[in-house]
Amino acid sequence: MASTGLDSSSPRFLYLGLLAIRVCFAFLGTGYIHPDEYFQNGEVVAGNVLGIHSMLTWEWDPVFPCRSIVPVCLTTGFPLSLLSSLLRASAPQFIFVAERLPFLLSSLILDYSIYHLVHESARLQALLLISSSYVMHTYQVRPFSNSLEAVFVALSLVLLKRLFLSEAGQGKSQRVSIYLASLAFTAVCGVFTRITFAAFFLPIALEVLKWGLRTSRFSLAVFARLVSLPVLVAVAASLGFVYADTVYFQNTTRPAHLELTPLNFLRYNMLPSNLAEHGLHPRWLHLVVNLPMIATPGLLYYVLWSEFDIFTSRSGEEQKKPGVVQLMQRSKFLHLRWSATSLLSIQPHQEPRFLTPLLVPMIAMAVNNGRILRAGRSFMIFWVVANSVLAVLFGVLHQGGVVPSLFRIHDMIYRTPDGTDPRDFRIVYWKTYMPPRHLLAVPQSDIDSHNVSISDLAGASANSAIDALLIPPASSDPRPLSTLLVAPFHSVNDLIERSPGCLSERARVFPHLDLDHIAEAVRIGWKDGLSLGIFDVDPVCMEKAVWEERAASTQSI
Numbered sequence: 066m067a068s069t070g071l072d073s074s075s076p077r078f079l080y081l082g083l084l085a086i087r088v089c090f091a092f093l094g095t096g097y098i099h100p101d102e103y104f105q106n107g108e109v110v111a112g113n114v115l116g117i118h119s120m121l122t123w124e125w126d127p128v129f130p131c132r133s134i135v136p137v138c139l140t141t142g143f144p145l146s147l148l149s150s151l152l153r154a155s156a157p158q159f160i161f162v163a164e165r166l167p168f169l170l171s172s173l174i175l176d177y178s179i180y181h182l183v184h185e186s187a188r189l190q191a192l193l194l195i196s197s198s199y200v201m202h203t204y205q206v207r208p209f210s211n212s213l214e215a216v217f218v219a220l221s222l223v224l225l226k227r228l229f230l231s232e233a234g235q236g237k238s239q240r241v242s243i244y245l246a247s248l249a250f251t252a253v254c255g256v257f258t259r260i261t262f263a264a265f266f267l268p269i270a271l272e273v274l275k276w277g278l279r280t281s282r283f284s285l286a287v288f289a290r291l292v293s294l295p296v297l298v299a300v301a302a303s304l305g306f307v308y309a310d311t312v313y314f315q316n317t318t319r320p321a322h323l324e325l326t327p328l329n330f331l332r333y334n335m336l337p338s339n340l341a342e343h344g345l346h347p348r349w350l351h352l353v354v355n356l357p358m359i360a361t362p363g364l365l366y367y368v369l370w371s372e373f374d375i376f377t378s379r380s381g382e383e384q385k386k387p388g389v390v391q392l393m394q395r396s397k398f399l400h401l402r403w404s405a406t407s408l409l410s411i412q413p414h415q416e417p418r419f420l421t422p423l424l425v426p427m428i429a430m431a432v433n434n435g436r437i438l439r440a441g442r443s444f445m446i447f448w449v450v451a452n453s454v455l456a457v458l459f460g461v462l463h464q465g466g467v468v469p470s471l472f473r474i475h476d477m478i479y480r481t482p483d484g485t486d487p488r489d490f491r492i493v494y495w496k497t498y499m500p501p502r503h504l505l506a507v508p509q510s511d512i513d514s515h516n517v518s519i520s521d522l523a524g525a526s527a528n529s530a531i532d533a534l535l536i537p538p539a540s541s542d543p544r545p546l547s548t549l550l551v552a553p554f555h556s557v558n559d560l561i562e563r564s565p566g567c568l569s570e571r572a573r574v575f576p577h578l579d580l581d582h583i584a585e586a587v588r589i590g591w592k593d594g595l596s597l598g599i600f601d602v603d604p605v606c607m608e609k610a611v612w613e614e615r616a617a618s619t620q621s622i
Contacts, residue, residue, distance in 0.1 A: 083196040091169040091206035097464035103501035106208035110142040111503035127316040131330040157506040172205040178219035182429040199456035215422040217255035249295035253302040264408035268400035371434030398430035466577030466597025495552040548602040554593040555585040564610035
């Protein structure tokens with residue numbers, strides 16, 4: 066890139082530095098983007114593997130499971146099993162790292178893919194672009210199913226390029242079969258990871274179909290021999306997924322039957338009432354808001370330029386490098402972007418992470434076009450600033466206190482001085498994202514015996530929060546009870562005013578940004594406004610305060 070800093074004498078060291086930043090975000094970035102990053106992965110297998118308390122969401126209901134257990138077991142179940150065999154105690158910090166490590170490593174596949182999808186002369190520039198994208202520091206290093214989906218999309222593009230570069234009939238038919246079989250296996254893995262993968266893979270499948278017809282010279286017999294192995298691989302892989310899901314989700318309440326989790330997920334999302342529970346969005350949201358958020362406007366500007374050049378046959382770099390790269394840019398990256406964006410926009414529930422698999426094809430399209438390589442300093446400044454702000458926002462600040470608070474509370478429960486003063490604990494979260502129970506690392510036996518309980522009040526009113534804190538514990542254990550309230554400081558002010566002296570700050574976690582209550586956070590100052598508090602609650606004191614408040618209210622009437 067001209068005058069952008071990417072043509073410096075040490076771009077490789079800059080790339081290595083960006084990889085180091087990615088590692089830091091993976092293991093130290095406790096920002097909480099969306100509950101799915103925990104409840105679609107670690108929360109599912111941690112209970113069975115480590116024997117700790119966890120909570121399964123609707124997607125894992127054995128009566129109607131909507132997600133395959135195979136990707137979760139391979140990416141998180143196996144590392145947690147290894148952790149269990151190495152450590153007797155399940156420290157939540159180790160669980161957190163064990164979850165993030167496989168996704169950090171899988172993010173390198175995107176680097177590998179972009180390296181092989183662009184011109185040789187522009188590989189370092191493409192690597193610097195993708196490694197400096199905030200998507201790589203946030204979404205891709207977290208246990209989202211979208212992160213795996215992005216990996217399968219990128220691998221599919223690389224396999225398709227290698228298929229185009231291989232010519233059947235020139236001693237490479239075996240290599241062609243391997244690429245076709247690998248594409249078939251990748252497609253099955255992608256669909257069972259997320260059914261939305263089909264929207265990304267559709268143009269790739271059509272390219273394979275056209276290539277197969279050309280290669281077989283439209284001979285049905287030759288075409289059948291060409292696709293026999295990939296079809297066999299796809300069927301075998303699908304049966305393997307179905308068998309694993311059927312065994313895992315066995316339910317004694319109804320007759321045994323095959324579990325087709327992608328089909329269940331599709332059926333669930335076809336009902337508007339189901340989607341309404343997760344939030345309905347306008348169908349233009351992906352195109353107008355989410356796509357610019359994932360790409361950032363700077364990259365999207367050059368993606369649109371490359372598409373314009375394709376339609377007007379004026380792509381400068383492309384004219385210099387015809388052949389496979391030109392075919393890929395015209396038929397794959399363009400069609401894939403519009404296929405995925407259009408098909409995913411049909412569903413009225415839309416989130417930015419649904420489009421993260423488009424990062425690789427968009428960067429490849431822009432770099433192969435060449436205009437972005439001549440971008441000026443203004444683009445580079447805007448790119449760095451935008452991605453830095455978004456990386457800090459989603460990787461560090463957004464709901465950033467929830468996970469560290471679970472670590473703190475785990476230490477409060479199990480690290481009492483000299484093992485004295487054993488207590489029961491009641492933990493109540495309020496006005497935060499759903500706390501992932503497995504990162505509290507409480508043995509299920511402690512939950513069953515009511516020695517520890519954890520509840521989530523979500524966005525309940527102050528009156529509901531008070532009522533929940535006054536509920537007597539279910540334990541008959543004579544040990545003293547500690548009630549802990551975890552909530553942003555701006556939300557507990559009302560409770561403190563209504564029950565003075567009943568809440569005391571035990572710890573605070575900084576930073577914690579609640580984007581839904583920015584005005585309230587600003588009003589109380591940056592220190593408290595950007596902190597999540599852990600408060601000791603005196604239920605007896607609070608009950609007395611509530612009784613006095615209600616008595617005063619009755620007298621005033």
